Amino acid sequence: DAKTTQPNSMESNEEEPVHLPCNHSTISGTDYIHWYRQLPSQGPEYVIHGLTSNVNNRMASLAIAEDRKSSTLILHRATLRDAAVYYCILKYGGSQGNLIFGKGTKLSVKP
Amino acid sequence: KAGVTQTPRYLIKTRGQQVTLSCSPISGHRSVSWYQQTPGQGLQFLFEYFSETQRNKGNFPGRFSGRQFSNSRSEMNVSTLELGDSALYLCASSLGPDSYGYTFGSGTRLTVV
Numbered sequence: 725d726a727k728t729t730q731p732n733s734m735e736s737n738e739e740e741p742v743h744l745p746c747n748h749s750t751i752s753g754t755d756y757i758h759w760y761r762q763l764p765s766q767g768p769e770y771v772i773h774g775l776t777s778n779v780n781n782r783m784a785s786l787a788i789a790e791d792r793k794s795s796t797l798i799l800h801r802a803t804l805r806d807a808a809v810y811y812c813i814l815k816y817g818g819s820q821g822n823l824i825f826g827k828g829t830k831l832s833v834k835p
Numbered sequence: 836k837a838g839v840t841q842t843p844r845y846l847i848k849t850r851g852q853q854v855t856l857s858c859s860p861i862s863g864h865r866s867v868s869w870y871q872q873t874p875g876q877g878l879q880f881l882f883e884y885f886s887e888t889q890r891n892k893g894n895f896p897g898r899f900s901g902r903q904f905s906n907s908r909s910e911m912n913v914s915t916l917e918l919g920d921s922a923l924y925l926c927a928s929s930l931g932p933d934s935y936g937y938t939f940g941s942g943t944r945l946t947v948v
Contacts, residue, residue, distance in 0.1 A: 756935065767839075767925045767939030768878070811878075815935075822868060822891050823927075823937065825878035 728812045733830045736802045744797040744829055746812030751792050756815045758823070759786065759797045761808040768811065768825075771797065807833045837861065839928050839940035847946045853914040856943045860907050860928030867909040868937065869901060872923040881924075884909055885932045913945075921947045 729747040736742040748757065759771040772779055772786045774795070779786040785798040799806055811828040840859040848854050860867050868891075869881040880893040884903035901911040907928075913920055923944050927937040 758935070760937075765941075767927070767941050768937075769939065770936045773935050822880040822883055822893070823870075823878075824880065825870075827877060 728814060728826050730810075730812050730826060730829045732827065733832065735832045735834065736799075736806075738804060738833055738835050739801050742799040742802045742806070742831065742833075744799075744810050744812075744831065745794065746796070747794045748812070748814055749793045751814055752816075754816060757786065757788060757792075757795050758813040758815050759784070760811045760813065760823070760825075761806075762811070762828070763805075763808045771810070773815075802831075802833045804833050804835060807831055839926055839938050841924075841926050841940035841943050843943060844941070845944045845946075847948060848916050849948055850916055850918060852916050853912060854916060854945060855910055855912045856924055856926075856945070858909045858911075858926030858928075858940060860909070860926075861938055864928035864930055864938070865907050866929045866932045866934065867903055867907065868927045868929075869909070869911050870925040870927065871895075872925060872942070873921075878925070881911065883932060890932055916947045918947050921945060 758773040760768040762768045772784050774786045787796045809828040809830050811825050813823050842857045866885045868883040870878050872878045882901050883891040887903045898914045903909045923942045925942045927939045929937045
């Protein structure tokens with residue numbers, strides 16, 4: 725399975741944008757890039773996913789490098805509720821559907 | 836709509852016992868996956884079920900098993916419990932195995948003493 729590399733932790737100030745990086749240099753053409761986050765004492769929560777083009781939804785934006793070897797999750801205005809562990813996951817676009825979680829990035833948001 | 840429901844929320848068992856955990860997926864979701872989360876190993880995939888068939892299995896011993904019923908509800912069973920089985924067990928559901936969004940439950944916290 726292709727692997728992802730994320731910083732262990734990041735800090736942000738409330739109401740400022742946050743850019744969470746992810747490297748996936750061994751990504752294959754059929755791998756989708758998924759982001760999940762896990763708030764304290766909860767199960768992971770789907771954030772966003774993409775294949776080649778940048779994606780936006782109500783929670784975040786996903787910027788994918790042209791060579792697809794890296795991506796960045798963008799939270800436009802961090803709130804205290806965004807403090808969580810963020811996981812960048814490559815998911816094979818075929819029938820093998822399980823998610824392979826890495827260590828993720830623990831995001832702290834300061835008021 | 837109701838989310839993914841896992842029961843019980845907390846469980847304490849003794850070494851050597853067996854345990855059954857339950858997961859009710861979101862209505863209309865037919866795929867259910869199970870994950871184990873521990874501080875040391877993080878989130879690890881256990882198995883995935885779709886239409887009552889196991890489609891995928893992670894690298895866990897045979898003591899870990901599961902099944903899915905015709906209404907898509909799923910159970911996982913761990914036999915001969917070991918101290919190392921203490922973990923948060925999470926269930927996730929999706930429309931199907933090729934779906935792009937998984938919805939997780941809040942998990943069952945299992946403590947083995």
